[in-house]
Ligand SMILES: O=C(O)CCC(=O)C(=O)O
């Protein structure tokens with residue numbers, strides 16, 4: 001495939017939710033014919049997710065701040081993710097965000113389709129973007145919207161129902177901003193870099209893309225994947241996973257690990273752009289979502305993406321004679337990301353030196 005000219009997307013498939021109402025079988029386009037799919041496999045090891053207390057990170061003057069930075073650095077170098085506690089968002093507010101997600105996907109089809117993604121668009125309600133004829137489609141419906149900065153929101157694809165949707169998502173984006181800033185600062189400090197090193201590359205107007213994921217229960221979870229293995233193209237991603245239903249898995253050293261359900265914590269993972277800025281010290285982890293036959297699952301991922309014109313590249317301070325630069329400088333990585341993604345290549349390979 002010509003990377004500079006991705007083919008126009010094929011018409012979106014029917015939503016998975018509708019599909020499953022039609023009967024209990026898995027259509028061929030969703031089914032893997034080899035062993036790349038995975039059922040919810042209880043024999044996979046449970047991940048011991050590193051926990052970072054955001055309240056202890058600078059600017060806190062706590063005597064444990066240094067220790068917490070060391071923990072952060074090791075979590076991001078080893079797993080590329082951590083569970084953030086003490087993040088300052090109340091459980092009752094997170095409950096509202098969960099409820100909203102559930103309520104949106106429970107709306108009648110006609111209502112959800114009012115915010116349908118245009119065939120050539122990115123944002124809106126739909127399912128896996130079909131770019132290749134032979135692509136196996138993810139068992140997932142999603143709503144994908146920019147939530148911040150405010151002037152980049154495309155309200156025509158923002159749901160009008162549930163009624164509280166706009167207000168709550170606005171508030172969520174406002175509450176996430178200081179968390180994101182603090183995490184960026186702590187990441188820089190943990191590498192002995194100037195505090196604003198990551199934050200400056202992200203920019204004051206860095207964009208937050210929200211992706212509401214809905215994984216309907218599946219009669220044959222062994223044949224499908226909720227989300228195929230991928231690493232995120234973001235700088236960092238903040239995930240609010242389902243409260244009760246497991247399904248997210250991370251890959252480390254060739255082994256898949258199940259993420260346990262961790263109510264009220266935010267799961268924060270590194271995306272490719274932080275791997276690039278940190279010159280590979282922080283890992284953008286491969287992860288996937290699996291489904292199960294008993295319960296639907298939801299999640300909300302917020303991808304933080306730099307202002308489009310910002311040039312991203314390894315921090316100069318991390319490069320010396322012994323540690324060469326591993327990645328090229330790049331602008332608008334998101335574009336490269338989507339061009340590579342569906343062709344089954346790892347987008348970050350495009351910027352490796
Ligand atoms: O469903 C999840 O828990 C994770 C979602 C995810 O990885 C994504 O939306 O990129």
Ligand SMILES: [Fe+2]
Pocket residue numbers: 230231232287301
């Ligand atoms: Fe992801």
